[in-house]
Amino acid sequence: MNIPAKQWDKKRYPKRILAIRLQAMGDLVITLPYLQALRNTLPPSTKIDLLTRREVDAIPRNLNLFNKIYSIGGKRNFKKQLIISVLMLPAILLRRYDVVLDLQNNLISKIVRKAITPKAWSEFDKVSPVAAGERTRLTIEATGLTNICAATAFSIKNQFSVDALIKANGWDGKSELVVLNPAGFFATRNWAMENYLEFARLWLRDFPGTQFLVIGINSIKQKALYLKDKLGDTLIDLTNKTSPAEAFVILQKTKFVLSEDSGLMHMAWVSGIPTLAIFGSTRSDWATPLGKHSFLLHSSDLPCGNCMLAECKFGDNHCLTRYTALFVFEKAVELLSFISFSSKG
Numbered sequence: 001m002n003i004p005a006k007q008w009d010k011k012r013y014p015k016r017i018l019a020i021r022l023q024a025m026g027d028l029v030i031t032l033p034y035l036q037a038l039r040n041t042l043p044p045s046t047k048i049d050l051l052t053r054r055e056v057d058a059i060p061r062n063l064n065l066f067n068k069i070y071s072i073g074g075k076r077n078f079k080k081q082l083i084i085s086v087l088m089l090p091a092i093l094l095r096r097y098d099v100v101l102d103l104q105n106n107l108i109s110k111i112v113r114k115a116i117t118p119k120a121w122s123e124f125d126k127v128s129p130v131a132a133g134e135r136t137r138l139t140i141e142a143t144g145l146t147n148i149c150a151a152t153a154f155s156i157k158n159q160f161s162v163d164a165l166i167k168a169n170g171w172d173g174k175s176e177l178v179v180l181n182p183a184g185f186f187a188t189r190n191w192a193m194e195n196y197l198e199f200a201r202l203w204l205r206d207f208p209g210t211q212f213l214v215i216g217i218n219s220i221k222q223k224a225l226y227l228k229d230k231l232g233d234t235l236i237d238l239t240n241k242t243s244p245a246e247a248f249v250i251l252q253k254t255k256f257v258l259s260e261d262s263g264l265m266h267m268a269w270v271s272g273i274p275t276l277a278i279f280g281s282t283r284s285d286w287a288t289p290l291g292k293h294s295f296l297l298h299s300s301d302l303p304c305g306n307c308m309l310a311e312c313k314f315g316d317n318h319c320l321t322r323y324t325a326l327f328v329f330e331k332a333v334e335l336l337s338f339i340s341f342s343s344k345g
Contacts, residue, residue, distance in 0.1 A: 001130065005122035007144030013046050014098035014120070014145070020051045020112060021103045022072070022081070025244060026263035027132065028056045031103050033150035033270045034136045036065055041146045049095065051112065053081070059267070062245040064155035068095070072108075082108055089115055099143055103136055120144065129285040133270075150291060152272030162250050166213075170236045175211040176255040177236075178203065179268070182223045183216050184260030186310040188281035191260060191320050191328075193223055197230050198325035199258065199332075204234060206333070211236055213254065215247050215264060256332065261287055269294045274339055276332050280320045281307045292342060295335045297323055 008014060019035055021028045039048055047067040050060055054071040061069055070088060074080030085108045093116065100113045105124040113121055122142040125135050133150065141147055167173055180200065184190045200212055212231065214224040215238045224237045242250065248267050251257070257275045259265035261282040269275040269289035277289050277296045283306045284298035299305035299319035307313070 001125050001128050001135070001138060003122055003125055003139055003142040005139075005142035005144075006118075006120050007142070008099060008120035009144070010119065013043055015045070016047045016049065016095055016097045017099040017101065018049050018051060018092070018095070018097040018112075018116070018118075019101040019103055020109045022051070022053050022106065022108060023056075023104065024263065025056045025059075026266040028052055029059060029263065029266045029270055030132050031136050032060065032063070032065070032154070033152050034133065034140055034148060035101075036063075036154060037148035037151040038140055038146065039065055040151055041148060047095075049097075051085075051092070051109075056244075058243055058245040059248050062157050062248070064157055078108075082111075085112060092116065099145070101140055101143065103139060129283075131288045131290055132286055133290045150270070152270060152291070152293075154271070156249060156252075158245070159249055160246050162246055162253070165241065165246070166236060166238070166250065166253075169238055169241065170233055171211055175209050176207070177213050177253055178207075178210050179213045179215065179251070179254050179257040179259065179264070180227065181214070181216065181220075181257065181259035181262060181264050183220050183262035183264060184280065184282075185262070186281060188307070188309055188312050188317060188319075189261050189279065190317075191278050191280075191323065193226055195323070195325045195328070196223075196227060196258075199329050200227070200231055200234070202325060202329040203332075210234070210255075213250070214239055215242055215250060216240075216262075256336065258328070258332065265289065274335055276328065276335055278320065278323065278328065280317060281309050281312075283308060293335075293339055295331060297328070297331065 021031050049068040050066045051070045054073045057071045072084045097116050098119050100118045100121040102109045102113050102123045120143045122139045124139045212235045221239045224239045228235045228237050257268040265277050275294045279298040284300050288296050
């Protein structure tokens with residue numbers, strides 16, 4: 001990978017760094033363990049700020065990571081985002097940033113970076129067939145500041161009353177919590193609900209002291225209701241009951257996450273939670289969760305794999321239907337056993 005960059009060549013640490021990420025929630029969350037790692041290597045006197053979108057700023061605002069966060073509105077309207085960003089430039093310029101980490105690499109981030117004229121900068125590679133987390137790490141390192149590894153331990157400002165929330169929706173306060181997340185955006189990213197149900201029953205057979213969580217928005221409400229009907233009190237339905245920041249805090253309390261490609265999946269692995277991701281049409285080389293605490297079942301071994309199509313051109317989603325509940329359960333147990341063994345070693 002050839003990352004455009006101008007390296008920091010001063011003997012002192014930079015005073016202020018601006019990171020820019022303007023994409024969806026999952027894309028922003030992927031940057032957090034690497035920015036946290038950067039924060040951990042620099043002195044407290046170095047300020048790290050973030051420029052992002054208002055729709056996705058809830059989680060970073062709840063972390064003791066950034067000194068200041070700029071949030072641009074406009075939702076997904078690029079012209080509105082651009083106008084708001086330009087209007088925000090005077091306030092940004094007053095901070096006199098030494099370093100800009102352009103983790104977005106679009107017109108808005110380029111305008112901001114060039115207006116700042118920082119002493120050092122780097123620009124995210126949008127096209128290489130490398131996981132987004134790894135490309136983020138390399139973008140940060142390209143400034144020459146430091147070498148980093150993902151940091152999955154975050155200091156959270158507000159823990160909210162998440163225990164009370166979970167208990168109010170059926171948690172007994174003792175059972176371990178396992179997340180089931182059937183939240184892939186397209187049909188080609190959806191594992192059959194019957195498989196989730198069978199997975200849950202296999203899990204309860206071997207780990208009876210468990211309750212399952214479904215966390216998300218209205219798009220998965222019917223799936224949550226299906227699981228609730230079949231699993232009864234062992235399923236806790238939190239759909240439409242949490243903010244993104246609350247969901248992030250709740251994930252810190254869970255034992256394991258089984259998820260399709262979604263923002264919640266990225267929230268889990270960046271937090272160091274054991275995560276098994278099931279991808280269908282998603283490009284696994286771009287979106288794979290990283291770290292020894294994660295495992296990915298993907299489609300890249302198939303001739304049609306990583307197709308990114310909303311509907312399977314063969315009409316059967318065979319990149320996902322080949323994964324039985326028993327197979328996925330066994331992979332989950334293998335992952336947890338590996339993590340347990342590694343922690344002891």
